[in-house]
Amino acid sequence: xxxxxxxxxxxxxRRGQEARLRCSPMKGHSHxxxxxxxxxxGLKFMVYLQKENIIDESGMPKERFSAEFxxxxxxxxxxxxxxxxxxxxxxxxxxxxxxxxxxAFFGQGTRLTVV
Amino acid sequence: xxxxxxPPSMDCAEGRAANLPCNHSTISGNEYxxxxxxxxxxGPQYIIHGLKxxxxxxMASLIITEDRxxxxxILPHATLRDTAVYYCIVSADNAGNMxxxxxxxxxxxxx
Numbered sequence: 001x002x003x004x005x006x007x008x009x010x011x012x013x014r015r016g017q018e019a020r021l022r023c024s025p026m027k028g029h030s031h032x033x034x035x036x037x038x039x040x041x042g043l044k045f046m047v048y049l050q051k052e053n054i055i056d057e058s059g060m061p062k063e064r065f066s067a068e069f070x071x072x073x074x075x076x077x078x079x080x081x082x083x084x085x086x087x088x089x090x091x092x093x094x095x096x097x098x099x100x101x102x103x104a105f106f107g108q109g110t111r112l113t114v115v
Numbered sequence: 116x117x118x119x120x121x122p123p124s125m126d127c128a129e130g131r132a133a134n135l136p137c138n139h140s141t142i143s144g145n146e147y148x149x150x151x152x153x154x155x156x157x158g159p160q161y162i163i164h165g166l167k168x169x170x171x172x173x174m175a176s177l178i179i180t181e182d183r184x185x186x187x188x189i190l191p192h193a194t195l196r197d198t199a200v201y202y203c204i205v206s207a208d209n210a211g212n213m214x215x216x217x218x219x220x221x222x223x224x225x226x
Contacts, residue, residue, distance in 0.1 A: 004158075033213050043159065043202075043216040056213060091158050098212050103149075106158035 002026070004094050005074075006107035013082050013114050021077040021110045025094030031055075032075045033104065034067060037089045049075060082114045118142065119203045124221040127197075133190040135220050137203030140184040146207045148179060149214065150188045152199040159202065159216075162188065193224045 005024040013019050025032050034046040048056040049069035060067065064082075069075040079086055089111050093104040120138040127133040139148065149164040163170055163177045165186075170177045176189040190197055202219040206212050 035216070042218055043153075045213050045215060048213045089156060093159075093214075103161035103164065104214060105161070108158045109156070111156075 004092060004105050004107035006090075006092055006110050008110060009108065011110055011112050013112065015083060015114055016081050019079040019082050019086070019112055021079075021090050021092075021112070022074040023077070023092035023094075023107060024074040025092075026105055029094035029096050029105075031095045031098060032069050033093045033095075034075075034077050035091045035093070037091065037109075039088070043091065046077070079112075082112070084114045087112055087114045118146075118205050118215070119217050121201075121203055121217065121220045123218060124223070126223050126225055127190075127193045129195060129224055129226050130192055133188075133193040133197065133222060133224070135188040135190075135201050135203075135222065136185065137188070138185045139203070139205050142183050142205050143207060146205045148177065148183075148186050149204040149206060150175070150177065151202045151204065151214070151216075152197075153202070153219075154196075154199040162201075193222075195224050195226065198222060198224045 007022050030051045032049045035043045036046055037043050045059040047060050047067045052071050064080045066078045089109045091106050091109045093106045095102055095104045147164050147166050150162040151159040153159045163172055163175050165177045165179055179186045200219040200221050202216050204214050
């Protein structure tokens, strides 16, 4: 059973371009969480999705950021018109149900660099 | 906002037990205590979790006080590979919950 797969592992974008980060949860997991980690800082929750639904997006910036988790395929975190401040590591996690009384499995992250 | 308080850093000698404390004085009755760690810049790794009873697995032991206001993660024989940031998190068993990470404790295991 493969773990949570994130790709690409490293992504370089110029200011103003779009960044698409993909997360394939573990088999059988229908809950996905995205976190952002700025350099030398902690992990900040962004969004929680369950198949085709956004459950909580309280940590998502109001503009330029969006996330989806379609019925088929990976979860996508999309950042439009990237700026230098978007440079960070983006981690996704999956769980078979909400994280209460169960563990979440994290991917190895996508490191976004905006130049 | 994180509901836990942890010391920012700790040192431990290789081969000795590492005891990492966590205060969660406002924990609710339905909230679990979780521990995760992040080695260097890798993705966080689950270690253990519990509600009120002490728990043990192949990685660590979790000791929760009777009033549940604090807990201790114990790595019985720390190795250099245990050097990481350790996060103590409380989260309720409700649909729609996520893990909220605080600053964690940076554990340095020294030879």
